[in-house]
Each structure stands twice: as structure tokens, then as C-alpha cells.
Amino acid sequence: MAPSRRTLHEILVTTPSFVWLSVLFCVPTLIVFAMTFKPADMYGGLGPGWTLETLRHLANPNYPAIIWRTIWLSAAATLISLVLSIPMAYYIARATPGLRNALLLLTIVPFWTNFLIRIFAWKILLHPEGFLKRALVAAGIIAPDTSLLYNPEAVLVVMVYTYLPFAILPIYAAAEKFDFHLLEAAMDLGASRLTAFRKVFLPGIRRGILTAFLMVFIPSLGSYVIPDVVGGPNSEMIGNKIAQRVFVDRNLPHASGLSAFLTLAVLVPLAVVWVVQKRTSGQPPTMQEVA
Amino acid sequence: MxxxxxxxxxxxxxxxxxxxxxxxxxxxxxxxxxxxxxxxxxxxxxxxxxxxxxxxxxxxxxxxxxxxxxxxxxxxxxxxxxxxxxxxxxxxxxxxxxxxxxxxxxxxxxxxxxxxxxxxxxxxxxxMSNAGIAYRADKLGTIEATWAVFDRADLKGRMTLLNDYRETIGAALKFLGYSLNTTNDAELAQARDVVIRWKKNIAKLESEQYKNGIASGEFLLVHGYNGDLMQVISENTNVVYVTPKEGVSIxxxxxxxxxxxxxxxxxxxxxxxxxxxxxxxxxxxxxxxxxxxxxxxxxxxDELRNDPAIFLPQDILAKSEVIKYLGPADAKYRVMWDAIKAAE
The missing domain is CATH 3.40.190.10 (Periplasmic binding protein-like II)
Structure with a gap:
């Protein structure tokens, strides 16, 4: 009796989230995919029948540049976030409990303020007559007519700022479980500090890094507000194009086509991570691996 | 309890x-x-x-x-x-x-x-409203009311155009002396190239934040609607609204x-x-x-009655037009807009 009761329990526990996900996530996603194959009418609605017209329009010569910009900005934001958050997570995990809690709190504090307000705060920080600009000009680092705002670099900076906590937290969670004695053992066996960090610590927190990668890369791909507020005329990302197709062009099939493309683009890194994790699942670094 | x-x-x-x-x-x-x-x-x-x-x-x-x-x-x-x-x-x-x-x-x-x-x-x-330009007189002095101002490289990164394809392409069409409801491909192509040229000088395409931007001095010259900008002017007298001599959209x-x-x-x-x-x-x-x-x-x-931003002067009114719904031809503007946004 015991196993079947356990199964029943599992079903009962998973049903709410399963229903939630299928009704509010899977079904809408499938509707978006289906709308790609409907014709658009002049009034912003959907026409009768089915068509491949939208797929042909997706071969728009202007898209590769936007797609490329979306990918490089997201990849750069992810890379910078990871590089910054790994030492931070290492430090937090090794700190005394009191300091650790304070640092974790500081990581989360920005979330107490609304996302939009924090992005608008960047506009004040990078204002062309603001303190930062004047300080940089006075220090001779930038020319007086250099704009700190409204370019892809500004978008990148704000993206890193926004998503950094999402990278720190999973890496910290992994680092906290890491047995730091392994580092000492590695150094006893002749590894340098850097080698020990690279060959023992990094593989040990691999799962945390993969999670952080997903937590930063996927929302970055879908960025819309950040390029809209701090981006300039040459900082448009796929998210902005989808918004334009819906609100300006009133072409739902076209917007759906782009959204479907984005969904597929998000599934690729997910699949890669899944395969990597599957291959190495449940194998914490052993002494043999280090040696 | x-x-x-x-x-x-x-x-x-x-x-x-x-x-x-x-x-x-x-x-x-x-x-x-x-x-x-x-x-x-x-x-x-x-x-x-x-x-x-x-x-x-x-x-x-x-x-x-x-x-x-x-x-x-x-x-x-x-x-x-x-x-x-x-x-x-x-x-x-x-x-x-x-x-x-x-x-x-x-x-x-x-x-x-x-x-x-x-x-x-x-x-x-x-x-009724019109879309013209507003600028910071305290920083720029008095400037001529013309759409050609968007060609000024010295204002690079401090100007905005409306993020609205009919308004911004319309401004370029007026600058070239064409109707802002044209469906002529050659005229539209010229207007597209003008906007692409202007785009190099602007900070961004903006339909909302230009009001705060000009008030705070973030932008020195913006393309926007008269009523919105008059509300800014009522709080900041350094801002001046003008209607370009080539005509505006109504x-x-x-x-x-x-x-x-x-x-x-x-x-x-x-x-x-x-x-x-x-x-x-x-x-x-x-x-x-x-x-x-x-x-x-x-x-x-009298102040309102004689305000050229509300009651357009006759010569400008004669060159101004209402943006009309163009039906299927509207798609031409959207294709231009995509090309403008993609141009580096």
C-alpha cells in the first residue's frame, strides 16, 4: 500500500502547479504559436483561415541586426554578471554568519523599490548635466559631448545592474553547500590558489553557475523596458519590436511570430543546460578529479 | 475579533x-x-x-x-x-x-x-493640437523655427523626435515640401533618408519622456505636441514652443x-x-x-487668443495638414519606419 499512497500524494501535491502551468503558461504559448499562422486583418484582428504569410515576413532584412544586438547584449550582460557574482558569492559564503546575512540583505534590498523607478534613477545618474557626467569630464576620461545615456552600452550597464542579484543568489546557494576544506586539500597537494579555485571551486558550484546563467540570459533576451527607457535610436531589441508590432502596427500574427521565435531562442540555452546537467548530474568533484 | x-x-x-x-x-x-x-x-x-x-x-x-x-x-x-x-x-x-x-x-x-x-x-x-518643436532658450538662444534644426550636429545627443511613424516621417515630408499624407514612393524614400540622417543627431525616439527631458535640461530640443509642451512651459519659462515654417501636423x-x-x-x-x-x-x-x-x-x-502655438498663424496653417488614415497604404509608412529604426 505504501508506494501507491506515496504516488497519490505526489499527484495531489503536483496537480495545482501542473494545472497552473498548463492553463496559464502552456496554453497561452500554444495560442501565440498558432496565431503566427493566422492572417492579419486591417483592423488589428485575425482573419479567417490559415497562412504562411507571417513566416515569409519574418525574413525581414532588418531583423538580423536586431536579433544579433539582442543576443550580444544578453550574452554580455550574462557574462559580466557571472564574472562579478562568482567572487561575491564566494566572499558571502565564507563570511561570518552576521556579515553574511547583512550582505544577503543588501543583495535583496534593491527589490524593495519598483523596477521602473530604479531604471528611471539611472536616467538621473547618467543625465548629460548630472554629477557623474561632470565628474568624468573633469577627470578627462570622456569628452564633454559624449553621451552616457541612449546607447547600447547604457542598456548593458542597466541590464547588469538589474540582473546581478539573480546571478549572485543561486551561485551563493551552491557555494554555501561547497566544502571549503576541499580547497585546502587541493593546496596541500600542490595546487596554487588560482588552480584550486578554477579546478575545485568552480566545478563544485557548477550547478549554481548554470542556474545563474539561465536566470540572467533568459530575461535579458526578453528585455523591453530597459532598452525603451535608457536605449537610444540604435538600441532596439526583439522585445521592443514585438511591442511595436502590437501597439503601432496592430499586427498580432507578426508579433506572435517574433514571440514564438523568442520562445524558441530561450529553449535553446535551457536545452543545453539540461543536457550538461544530465551528463554530470549528482557528481560532486571528488579527490580523484582534482588529482 | x-x-x-x-x-x-x-x-x-x-x-x-x-x-x-x-x-x-x-x-x-x-x-x-x-x-x-x-x-x-x-x-x-x-x-x-x-x-x-x-x-x-x-x-x-x-x-x-x-x-x-x-x-x-x-x-x-x-x-x-x-x-x-x-x-x-x-x-x-x-x-x-x-x-x-x-x-x-x-x-x-x-x-x-x-x-x-x-x-x-x-x-x-x-x-485640436499640432506637433512642433520646443527648445531651451536659456541654452540655445533664439533659433529659427524650421525642421532643419534636426540637422544640427552641435546638438547631437540632446534632441528627440516623436516615436510615432506618421509624426516623424510627416515632419521629414514637410521639411521636403511634400504632403504628410503622401503615398508617393519616391517622396517617401526621400523622407526616409532625411529621418535616417536626423537619427544620427538625436538622443532617442521618444513620445512620453520628452516633457520631463526638456524640463530637466536632459534634452535641449524636442519634437512634441503643443498642449503637452505648453504645460511644461507653464512651469519652466526657459522652454519655448515654435511651429516650424514648413508646416506641421494637426x-x-x-x-x-x-x-x-x-x-x-x-x-x-x-x-x-x-x-x-x-x-x-x-x-x-x-x-x-x-x-x-x-x-x-x-x-x-488675450494671451491665449494671441498664442501662435494654439492659434497657428495663417501662413503656417496653410502649409499644415491633418494626418489622415491611409488604409492599406499605411503599410508603406510602416515599412519605412522599420528601415529607419534598423539604419545605423
């Missing part, structure tokens, strides 16, 4: 609904934000013994999408001309009963040439009654109230847009 104390409060709304719901008719209005003087709405409520509920939208498209998604219950909506055409073509609007609108006689017929529905079959013009927002309206009589009464010359004058003084109401002009202050 708290749980029990809340229960009587739960009945309050129900009592209130039962008490006044029947007697007090409610007029539901769907309008742009800050686009009507609140005191006038209160006056209408007192005079007609009703309640007025105002819901706001930020673009014609979002209003339209909400209605298309099945939103009903609005009795009066304030769409722009092209949206009136689009809605009327789809049977979404109710024909107006002119016997309930005696104040229609006050409408300025000279301005009706710019309206899409000059006989007021479905719509009555509410306010747009008109209308009052329409949707086919699904419930308080049809009351909606007509509200339109008639807004057409009352003294009400119209008071409203213009508040929103800084032009209410095309001929009888109302005499009640305006």
Missing part, C-alpha cells in the same frame, strides 16, 4: 448600491489623461444629477484594443481622427442625434476642413458615442455641455489645446 468587525463594513457598498444605484445615472467616459478640467466635470454632475466616471487611456491603439477585447460600458470616448474613421468603418460608433446637440452651431467651420467627419455624423471635434480628438453605450441621452448632454462656448473657453485655458468653438474664442484671455 477583527473578523467580526469587518462584516458590517462589507454590507456598506451593497447598501450604497441599493440606495443610489437606481436613481443616480452614471456616465462612463474613456479619455486621455489630464484632458478635461475637473471642475467642469463636477459642474456637469451637479447640473444633470448624475455621476461621471472617467477612465483614461494612453494611446488610441490601447483604447481600441480594449474595446476590441470586449470592454463595454463606456458611454463617451475621445479618439483621434484616424481612429474615428477606423471605428466608424466597423460599426463601433452610434450615429449622433443632432436634435440633442443644439450647441453644434458654435463649431468653427473654418477648422472643420481639418476634421475627418465634417458633418458630425459620428463625432464632434473636441480639441490632429483632432473627437467625442464619440460607442454603439454599446448605455447612457446615450446623458452622453449627448455631455457633448452639448462641452460645446457650450464658456465651458469650451474654460477648458481650453486649462488644457492649452484649441477647442474649435468659434463663439468661445471671445471668452479666451
Amino acid at each position: 477583527n473578523r467580526y468587525r469587518i462584516i458590517p463594513r462589507l454590507f456598506l457598498p451593497a447598501l450604497w448600491l441599493a440606495g443610489c444605484g437606481q436613481q443616480t445615472p452614471t456616465l462612463h467616459i474613456f479619455n486621455w489623461a489630464d484632458y478635461i478640467k475637473p471642475a467642469l466635470v463636477e459642474r456637469f454632475e451637479r447640473e444633470h444629477g448624475c455621476r461621471v466616471v472617467i477612465d483614461t487611456f494612453e494611446s488610441n491603439e490601447s483604447m481600441y484594443n480594449k474595446l476590441k477585447a470586449g470592454a463595454t460600458g463606456y458611454d463617451l470616448i475621445f479618439p483621434s481622427s484616424y481612429m474615428v474613421e477606423l471605428m466608424a468603418a466597423q460599426g463601433m460608433l452610434r450615429q449622433l442625434d443632432h436634435s440633442l446637440l443644439p450647441n453644434l452651431v458654435h463649431i468653427d467651420q473654418a477648422m472643420m476642413v481639418y476634421a475627418t467627419d465634417p458633418l458630425c455624423t459620428y463625432s464632434v471635434p473636441y480639441m 490632429s483632432c480628438d473627437h467625442m464619440v458615442i460607442p454603439a454599446t453605450a448605455r447612457e446615450v441621452k446623458l452622453a449627448h448632454a455631455f457633448i452639448n455641455f462641452m460645446l457650450d462656448p464658456q465651458v469650451a473657453a474654460e477648458n481650453t485655458a486649462f488644457v492649452h489645446f484649441l477647442c474649435p468653438n468659434k463663439t468661445a474664442y471671445q471668452y479666451l484671455s
Whole structure:
């Protein structure tokens, strides 16, 4: 009796989230995919029948540049976030409990303020007559007519700022479980500090890094507000194009086509991570691996 | 304990609904934000013994999408001309009963040439606006009112153009001396190249934040709507609004009654109230847009009456046009807009 009761329990526990996900996530996603194959009418609605017209329009010569910009900005934001958050997570995990809690709190504090307000705060920080600009000009680092705002670099900076906590937290969670004695053992066996960090610590927190990668890369791909507020005329990302197709062009099939493309683009890194994790699942670094 | 104390409060709304719901008719209005003087709405409520509920939208498209998604219950909506055409073509609007609108006689017929529905079959013009340029006189001195200003490389990164394909391509068409409703491919291609050239000098395409931007000095010159910029000027006298000599776009927002309206009589009464010359004058003084109401002009202050941003000078008016709904040809502008946005 015991196993079947356990199964029943599992079903009962998973049903709410399963229903939630299928009704509010899977079904809408499938509707978006289906709308790609409907014709658009002049009034912003959907026409009768089915068509491949939208797929042909997706071969728009202007898209590769936007797609490329979306990918490089997201990849750069992810890379910078990871590089910054790994030492931070290492430090937090090794700190005394009191300091650790304070640092974790500081990581989360920005979330107490609304996302939009924090992005608008960047506009004040990078204002062309603001303190930062004047300080940089006075220090001779930038020319007086250099704009700190409204370019892809500004978008990148704000993206890193926004998503950094999402990278720190999973890496910290992994680092906290890491047995730091392994580092000492590695150094006893002749590894340098850097080698020990690279060959023992990094593989040990691999799962945390993969999670952080997903937590930063996927929302970055879908960025819309950040390029809209701090981006300039040459900082448009796929998210902005989808918004334009819906609100300006009133072409739902076209917007759906782009959204479907984005969904597929998000599934690729997910699949890669899944395969990597599957291959190495449940194998914490052993002494043999280090040696 | 708290749980029990809340229960009587739960009945309050129900009592209130039962008490006044029947007697007090409610007029539901769907309008742009800050686009009507609140005191006038209160006056209408007192005079007609009703309640007025105002819901706001930020673009014609979002209003339209909400209605298309099945939103009903609005009795009066304030769409722009092209949206009136689009809605009327789809049977979404109710024909107006002119016997309930005696104040229609006050409408300025000279301005009706710019309206899409000059006989007021479905719509009555509410306010007219134009899109020109505003700049910081404290930083730039006095500059000539021309669209060519967007070619000034010394203002690179400190100017904005509207993030609206008809307005910005329209400005380039006016700069070139063409109609901003053209469907001629060669003219459109020239306008596209002008906007691409201008794009190198602007900070961004912006339809909302230009107001704060020019007030804070973030931008030194912006392309925007007169009423919005006049509201900025009333708080910051360093800002000056001008209408470029090549002509500008004029747009008109209308009052329409949707086919699904419930308080049809009351909606007509509200339109008639807004057409009352003294009400119209008071409203213009508040929103800084032009209410095309001929009888109302005499009640305006001299300052407003002589404001070239509200009453365009004759020579500029002659070169200005209303942005028309172009139907299928509209797609040409959208293709241009995509090319402009993608150009480096």
C-alpha cells in the first residue's frame, strides 16, 4: 500500500502547479504559436483561415541586426554578471554568519523599490548635466559631448545592474553547500590558489553557475523596458519590436511570430543546460578529479 | 475579533448600491489623461444629477484594443481622427442625434476642413493640437523655427523626435515640401533618408519622456505636441514652443458615442455641455489645446487668443495638414519606419 499512497500524494501535491502551468503558461504559448499562422486583418484582428504569410515576413532584412544586438547584449550582460557574482558569492559564503546575512540583505534590498523607478534613477545618474557626467569630464576620461545615456552600452550597464542579484543568489546557494576544506586539500597537494579555485571551486558550484546563467540570459533576451527607457535610436531589441508590432502596427500574427521565435531562442540555452546537467548530474568533484 | 468587525463594513457598498444605484445615472467616459478640467466635470454632475466616471487611456491603439477585447460600458470616448474613421468603418460608433446637440452651431467651420467627419455624423471635434518643436532658450538662444534644426550636429545627443511613424516621417515630408499624407514612393524614400540622417543627431525616439527631458535640461530640443509642451512651459519659462515654417501636423480628438453605450441621452448632454462656448473657453485655458468653438474664442484671455502655438498663424496653417488614415497604404509608412529604426 505504501508506494501507491506515496504516488497519490505526489499527484495531489503536483496537480495545482501542473494545472497552473498548463492553463496559464502552456496554453497561452500554444495560442501565440498558432496565431503566427493566422492572417492579419486591417483592423488589428485575425482573419479567417490559415497562412504562411507571417513566416515569409519574418525574413525581414532588418531583423538580423536586431536579433544579433539582442543576443550580444544578453550574452554580455550574462557574462559580466557571472564574472562579478562568482567572487561575491564566494566572499558571502565564507563570511561570518552576521556579515553574511547583512550582505544577503543588501543583495535583496534593491527589490524593495519598483523596477521602473530604479531604471528611471539611472536616467538621473547618467543625465548629460548630472554629477557623474561632470565628474568624468573633469577627470578627462570622456569628452564633454559624449553621451552616457541612449546607447547600447547604457542598456548593458542597466541590464547588469538589474540582473546581478539573480546571478549572485543561486551561485551563493551552491557555494554555501561547497566544502571549503576541499580547497585546502587541493593546496596541500600542490595546487596554487588560482588552480584550486578554477579546478575545485568552480566545478563544485557548477550547478549554481548554470542556474545563474539561465536566470540572467533568459530575461535579458526578453528585455523591453530597459532598452525603451535608457536605449537610444540604435538600441532596439526583439522585445521592443514585438511591442511595436502590437501597439503601432496592430499586427498580432507578426508579433506572435517574433514571440514564438523568442520562445524558441530561450529553449535553446535551457536545452543545453539540461543536457550538461544530465551528463554530470549528482557528481560532486571528488579527490580523484582534482588529482 | 477583527473578523467580526469587518462584516458590517462589507454590507456598506451593497447598501450604497441599493440606495443610489437606481436613481443616480452614471456616465462612463474613456479619455486621455489630464484632458478635461475637473471642475467642469463636477459642474456637469451637479447640473444633470448624475455621476461621471472617467477612465483614461494612453494611446488610441490601447483604447481600441480594449474595446476590441470586449470592454463595454463606456458611454463617451475621445479618439483621434484616424481612429474615428477606423471605428466608424466597423460599426463601433452610434450615429449622433443632432436634435440633442443644439450647441453644434458654435463649431468653427473654418477648422472643420481639418476634421475627418465634417458633418458630425459620428463625432464632434473636441480639441485640436499640432506637433512642433520646443527648445531651451536659456541654452540655445533664439533659433529659427524650421525642421532643419534636426540637422544640427552641435546638438547631437540632446534632441528627440516623436516615436510615432506618421509624426516623424510627416515632419521629414514637410521639411521636403511634400504632403504628410503622401503615398508617393519616391517622396517617401526621400523622407526616409532625411529621418535616417536626423537619427544620427538625436538622443532617442521618444513620445512620453520628452516633457520631463526638456524640463530637466536632459534634452535641449524636442519634437512634441503643443498642449503637452505648453504645460511644461507653464512651469519652466526657459522652454519655448515654435511651429516650424514648413508646416506641421494637426490632429483632432473627437467625442464619440460607442454603439454599446448605455447612457446615450446623458452622453449627448455631455457633448452639448462641452460645446457650450464658456465651458469650451474654460477648458481650453486649462488644457492649452484649441477647442474649435468659434463663439468661445471671445471668452479666451488675450494671451491665449494671441498664442501662435494654439492659434497657428495663417501662413503656417496653410502649409499644415491633418494626418489622415491611409488604409492599406499605411503599410508603406510602416515599412519605412522599420528601415529607419534598423539604419545605423
